[in-house]
Amino acid sequence: MIHPEIILFLARADNGVIGDGDTIPWRLPEDQRRFKRMTMGKPMIMGRKTFDSLPGMLPGRRHIVLTRDKKWEAEGAEIAGNLKNALKIANSPHIAVIGGAEIYKAFLDKADRIELTEVHISPTGDIKMPAFDDAVWEETEREDHDAKNDQPAFSFVTLKRK
Incomplete structure (x- = not known):
């Protein structure tokens, strides 16, 4: 197995919210x-x-x-029972980890990069992700976007492991 670059992809509001139930409290x-x-x-x-x-x-x-759930299946999905198996199945130089919160936390110490969308609002939500540790992560890119119409301001941020 090759050593892949593991990239977390997530959007997080200023108050740490990444979701509310099974929905995302914004649309960008x-x-x-x-x-x-x-x-x-x-x-x-x-x-x-x-x-x-x-x-x-x-x-x-x-x-x-x-x-x-060993019985769960869905057409088109590949099923993994643990992180090691998921990485083995992926077998790719670049792997996207796309959530949810438990999966992000499980992969955080293995991740090489985080592609973060900071959403500049503080919505209610029951699924949160804490801020990333500055001692571990270095911001290498930032692209800020102003609020427009009914969309909040947001920033695209790339964090790389130090």
Whole structure:
């Protein structure tokens, strides 16, 4: 097995919220386009709830679903029972980890890069992700976007492990 670059892809509000139930409390088309562009062709590792929240299979990407439920299956999904198995199944130089919170936390110490969308609002939500430790992560890129119409301001941020 090759040593892959593991990249976490997530959007987080200023108050740490990344979700509310099975929904994301904002809609940012620019973030969706960036996510598609940056994950295209990469295997994506996700939890079952994240897989279930997708509108369907995302074209051009493999869907590797981490689940403890040995009977769970979904057409087009590859199933992994643990992190090691998920990485073995992915077998790619670049692996996208796309959530949810438990999956991000499980991969955080293995991640090489984080592609973070900072959403500059503080919505209510029951799924949170703490800020990333500055002693471990270095910001290497930032692209700020102003609020417009009904969309909040946001920033695309790249963090690399120091």
